[in-house]
Amino acid sequence: TAQFAVASASELELVRRWCQKTGNTLVSTLMVEQDTGHVTVCRGRPRNPGSMIPADRMPGARLWLYTNFHCNLACDYCCVASSPKTDPRLLGIDNIQALVTEAADWGVKELYLTGGEPFLLPDIDVIVRACVDRLPTTLLTNGMLFRGHGLRKLQAMPRQGFALQISVDSPTPEVHDSHRGVGSWKRALAGIRVALDEGFTVRVAATISAHDDPALDQLHALFDGLGIPRADQVIRP
Template sequence: MAQPTDPDRAPNPLGEVAALVDGGDMDCGSGLLLLITRAMRRLEPGQLLGVRSAEVSVVTDLPAWADLTGHDVVTELAESAQGPWWFAVSKSGASTRPGTVFSQGQRTPVGRRLWVYTNFNCNLACSYCCAESSPKAVARRFDPAVATAAFAEFRPQGGREVFFTGGEPFMHPELGALVAAGTGLDRTVLTNGMIFHRGTRRDILENLDRDVVLQISLDSATPELHDRQRGAGSWSKAVDGIELARSLGFRVRVAATLYDEDPQGVEALHRRLDDAGIASEDRVIRPVAQEGFATEGLHVSLDSLEPEPTLTADGAWWHPVAVTNPHLRIADAPLPLSEVFGVVRDTLAVQDAAARSGREVFRCA
């Protein structure tokens, strides 16, 4: 699917607008909804947002979105019968129609949990890596100063949990500072458990607070599947990492990533974790998402993913499995966090209003 194009390069038949969004051939079930939500939040009531789209479903969906949010489509133009289409939308005085009540149901409340990609380089190149991490990947390290600012904003908003992932976090030379910036929050570091056995990385490990949870990847009870997915010899090193972390007093959570939940394989893994003394609540079985390196797996979209706001050095994203998907990008910078959470809340409000009204305004390509 095409990327959004640069609106400055496209002729604008709408006249003067306060902001212009060009969604390429995105639809309202993918990245266009996030783009227009973010842009509309930055406007004052009465200002016009210009929207250009080459996706025919937007002709129906964008007016439905405007109706749900209380905004007004004041102009609609087509360059030809086949599009693309242009819209001018006037911002209302509220982000949603009066009387619309947003209920989060069983969702984790937005603002309680945050993910941070510490870096994108990794000692492994797992076949299903959603982040396209590998030894050759550009590190794109998260700055500890940005983490400090993000967590300072996160805590007063009800922030409780932060997850540090990658890449391989222990390849970030300032991982200790990143994790320390989150002191006072429930902190979890996701790692393959292979490289913190010695040297400066061992020092980083030993200097972490013992209330930090280490989530270590182990895809199978025996090496065959794990090594096939992650690389020869990685299973035994991960097992050693689990044992080392526990010997140092860390709580260890074990996570398996599987294409198919083979009952016998999952049962065997549970037996091994029973023998290792890993508590049942510290076991995570998760499916492969068809993102990044994965050519198969679960399709993800705004409709299928509950939001897990995620910060990287490059911006903010809807969910940690989608950081290579431009359609699920929330912002071009990780800060301010209030804007990231605001876009998520506004998007959820529209989704919930659509569901209550029975509208189908979010067609995922």
């Protein structure tokens, strides 16, 4: 997909005609003023012409913010190579507030905060409140720092319009710990229990090899036992 700025109704019509001629799909339009805004174009035609992308998956519906890049873990598959030795590269509260304000004005519906490990930031509770004040927000965390100062930061976060997403890679420690470090599975589950006890919405995320992976039913059983609704169990092949 790609986004294009349009500065007039004639430019918007030109994009529509271009999509028709080239076999691409005009997914959405968002006009900030009467004749200005942006359009989202998807390459090619949908396989099923009667189906469209769900609203919450539409390009531009979500803004992901990498609050920092350092982490208390060094997972071997981390897509941004985070670790305790990584340059933090802090985004900072001022930049985050500016981006969130702009995103809300442009029609973004949902915010995701990730890292690195956001709970390493001394002001993560302030960042979360600033985000939730504008848009529904999800924070991705390994759930291992909910004690001491980390617990106090957690307790200071809002419960409404906010969710924590914690990854659990397997229904037993072996696979999870082989990628994330010995003891990390047990501490992740302990973090989930703390967050639930504090009244937070907790979403758990797991990636498995296929929909028929035996781990699927085992993961559901584990998450069911923790009291997490199926709607908040994100298990993907």
